[in-house]
Amino acid sequence: MEHETQSSEPVVTNRTMEIVAALFFATVAVIVMADSLRVGAGWASDGPRAGYFPFYVGLVMLVSSLSTLGIAVFRRAGDKSTFVERDQFALVLKVFVPSIVFVAAVGFIGIYVAATLFIAFFMHWVGRYPARTILPVAVLVPMALFVAFEIWFLVPLPKGPLEAMLGY
Amino acid sequence: MEALASLIQGFGVLADPMNIVYMFVGITLGVLIGVLPGLGGANGVAILLPLTFSMSPTSAIIMLSCIYWGALFGGAITSVLFNIPGEPWSVATTFDGHPMAQKGRAGEALTAAFTSSFFGAFVAVVLITFLAPLIARFALRFGPAEFFAVQMLTFCSFIGMGSESPFKVLCAMMFGFALAAVGIDTVTGELRMTFGSIELLRGFDFLIAVIGLFGIGEILLTMEEGLAFRGKSAKISATVVWNTWKQLPRYWITAIRGSIVGCWMGITPGGATPASFMSYGLAKRFSRDGQKFGTGEMEGVVAPETAAHAAGTSALLPMLTLGIPGSPTAAVLLGGLLIWGLQPGPLLFVEQKEFVWGLIASMYIGNVAGLIVVLTTVPLFASILRIPFSIIAPIIIVICAVGAYTVHNAFFDIVMMMVFGVLGYVFKKLSYPLAPLVLALVLGDMAESSFRQAMLVSQGDLAIFWSNPLVGGIISLALLMLFWPVIALFLRKRQARRVESTEAIPAK
DSSP states (O other): OOOOSOOOOEEEEHHHHHHHHHHHHHHHHHHHHHHHHHHOSSEETTEEOTTHHHHHHHHHHHHHHHHHHHHHHHOSSOOOOEEEEHHHHHHHHHHHHHHHHHHHHHHHHHHHHHHHHHHHHHIIIIIOOOHHHHHHHHHHHHHHHHIIIIIISOOOOOBOHHHHHTTO | OHHHHHHHHHHHHHTSHHHHHHHHHHHHHHHHHHHSTTOOHHHHHHHHGGGGGGSOHHHHHHHHHHHHHHHHHHHHHHHHHHSOOSSGGGHHHHHHHHHHHHTTOHHHHHHHHHHHHHHHHHHHHHHHHHHHHHHHHHHTTOOHHHHHHHHHHHHHHHHHHOSSOHHHHHHHHHHHHHHHHSEEOTTTOOEESOTTOHHHHTOOOHHHHHIIIIIIHHHHHHHHTTOOOOOOOOOOOHHHHHHHHHHGGGGHHHHHHHHHHHHHHHHTTTOHHHHHHHHHHHHHHHOTTGGGTTSOOTHHHHHHHHHHHHHHHHTHHHHHHHSOOSSHHHHHHHHHHHHTTOOOSTTHHHHOHHHHHHHHHHHHHHHHHHHHHHHHHHHHHHHHHTSOHHHHHHHHHHHHHHHHHHHHTOHHHHHHHHHHHHHHHHHHHTTOOSHHHHHHHHHHHHHHHHHHHHHHHHTTOGGGGGSSHHHHHHHHHHHHHHTHHHHHHHHHHHHOSOOOGGGGSOOO
């Protein structure tokens, strides 16, 4: 999908991200192999030990991630294309950071209150809606979830002090 | 015919009115999921899976598979009206579907898309009805070596048939296997890669991964594009439907070709997305109006839709008969079966006859129901799409969080979901494929245990994989797929210097 927005400065190039991702996989691979060696990657009297299969999984992963890394580092032309522009990245953060806060809040005040605040905040901050649009959405959606899960399907979701006060 | 008799029994299972209700609920939810960005077939089913734990497995699978049919139908709505593919497999539908809508023929385009979806699915269901029992009976003779060979073929096909860099496919796949290995080793009971953490003891549930990778990742991607929905409105009246249906028989060759491509790509895990592109490409090459493709040809809607739906449906064939899903959504359904205590595979056809045939019968009725639902409710779903993204996005994130939490009632899973969301975003942008990752995560334990059992039988001798023609043939084919990128490179170098890489998709 091509977007004709005025392109802002790149935050990071594809080449850098390729290298970061390859290094990530290589690190995971090394961890997997190291742990497989710890539990034993060879044969015991009763057959292959617990690390037998994961060790080779790690090995293949290491080889293929190093290959990707090699391609990204040594390719002559070098992929200078943009991974993400600054404006785009700002938009992504705009949804990502509040989501993180929302997830953290679920642990303290329960999912229903957190969802209300999250939806209200997001609609106000990103959508710039007036309160009369925000309130019904932010209140009714968590209420609907509450009815569906706690009452209809009897699946408990994380609850906080407010629900405790109301007797749930 | 034995299959027919079993099928009639299966329709008997559906006589329960509750099952019909679940079917319509499922279809409606599925279309909704298919229409909304960030909620696709795979993670929609994953989110709703925990809700079905209290139902009987037959009702649950009927509802879940209907969600899947609904999502397949729903993807077409966004493609045609908004030029935004709701699902990856409906990208090819935008090529001609949206130009048709711009010319004011949205109703025709949608009718053509839905009807050809239905046709593709119907062909695939007939195929499943008659082929599945045969494959299951055949697979009853499989030992661990054969099972591992088939699983290996599944995974190697991703490398041979994928368009991504083979190293990236391997990386993503092995990442899935590694995640699957975390937790208690099922054979020896030893702890692997938990590093003393209690949360990791449970291992990584693929449902969490699916919700994060496909749900949160998709939201981040959509946000980045700064999406504004500017769509065409559509009214479908009975006359439009009738007029379109009168035109459709002209494209019977395209429809049959699309269905065959779709069935093949669905059974081998090529998936619905490449199937739809391949079918579109073939139709463009062979059609008399090939040059007009892309300007709003109905044939250009028929081709990808039949293939996508045929592939989506036939992906359930290897899932039911061999326990090997052909697509991420089929993988999620397989996970559901395991949770209900049903082990997919050849024995399912012997031990759970009622369940299997109930499911197959529901595919017939579900697709008819789906066609009716989408034809009658298009304006409703199109209006849902006009809800701005700044309202939809937080709601979808909340729903994803709820879905992730309900899998194990664990707060840690919501955190993991966000981590997977970031991974999904980065992987998508760097074109690391997500399907092999998810499949490896689902099949990891199974593949490992069949490999270890095979190794036990042979005392560690790899020659067991060539011990009889069957297993040898499958493994050799798998290796061919694995090294196909290298082989293709040689062939290409020999032929010519500069060949379009897009044409190098192996015809296999």
